[in-house]
Amino acid sequence: MDIAEYADALVSGEPSLRKSLLVEASNKYGVAGIVSAVASKYWINSVEAVRALGPIAGLAQPKRTVHTVALYYSGLSIGGAERVTAFLANLWAGMGYRVVLITDDDTSAYEYEVNQIVERRIIPSYCKANAENYENRAKALADILNAEQVDALVYGQWLGQTLPWDMLLCKMSGVSFLIYTHGVMRCMFDADCMRAELALAYRYSDGVITLSDVNTRFLATIQCSCMADH
Structure with missing residues (x-):
């Protein structure tokens, strides 16, 4: 998939696949790249994007002790x-x-x-x-x-x-x-x-x-x- 297809799949695709797709897309295009691609398509409908990605966004990388x-x-x-x-x-x-x-x-x-x-x-x-x-x-x-x-x-x-x-x-x-x-x-x-x-x-x-x-x-x-x- 190209970056636009990942953006679509992450928001509008099968919910059970989102976590694995997010890791795959982030590794391929970088976090900034994939977030930008989603923002480009869903800028005026951020609710849809946040509803899809909000629950899994924090799972992509482990939290760190705050220094x-x-x-x-x-x-x-x-x-x-x-x-x-x-x-x-x-x-x-x-x-x-x-x-x-x-x-x-x-x-x-x-x-x-x-x-x-x-x-x-x-x-x-x-x-x-x-x-x-x-x-x-x-x-x-x-x-x-x-x-x-x-x-x-x-x-x-x-x-x-x-x-x-x-x-x-x-x-x-x-x-x-x-x-x-x-x-x-x-x-x-x-x-x-x-x-x-x-x-x-x-x-x-x-x-x-x-x-x-x-x-x-x-x-x-x-x-x-x-x-x-x-």
């Missing part, structure tokens, strides 16, 4: 989520973790201060990603995860359209994927349907960090594993 933590947010310029991201990077580095801070390549020059021991990396912007060009972002993220030997990624762009695809890429790479929600859950329903559809992706993450008991209870209704940061 290196990556943090992702689009940028570090003035803003609450940006400030929290910089704070967490500095905090965890001070606790002895090796920290890799990932931001988008169109980030502002004006940023919150980050400790020099925190590794900085950039990837193509999430807000410019689409079905045609997501492969560039996927390859950049996969290269960072592999080169930096990342064990867990804390993902702060909790309402971004790239979240389902970045999550699948991480989990297929054996990297734990934790979502940091920087606001209240009603934000998921303030915009287009794609945000509401993110709820399914949250279910297959390795954990969701929330800011309140209300958010924790909401996410529990969609079978998410929650950790409160309040």
Whole structure:
């Protein structure tokens, strides 16, 4: 099968064959390649892809003990989520973790201060990603995860359209994927349907960090594993 045929079979094919096909496709085309192929076909229907691959994505590679933590947010310029991201990077580095801070390549020059021991990396912007060009972002993220030997990624762009695809890429790479929600859950329903559809992706993450008991209870209704940061 070529890569497009693998993408179809993984999402729309026989469910009992998905696990073996995922291993086969990942070995043949690489994790970034196969996730990009699925994203190219199912970009506006991520629910179908996540429903098919979410349960098995974490089975492709064994989980690792956490020594290196990556943090992702689009940028570090003035803003609450940006400030929290910089704070967490500095905090965890001070606790002895090796920290890799990932931001988008169109980030502002004006940023919150980050400790020099925190590794900085950039990837193509999430807000410019689409079905045609997501492969560039996927390859950049996969290269960072592999080169930096990342064990867990804390993902702060909790309402971004790239979240389902970045999550699948991480989990297929054996990297734990934790979502940091920087606001209240009603934000998921303030915009287009794609945000509401993110709820399914949250279910297959390795954990969701929330800011309140209300958010924790909401996410529990969609079978998410929650950790409160309040």
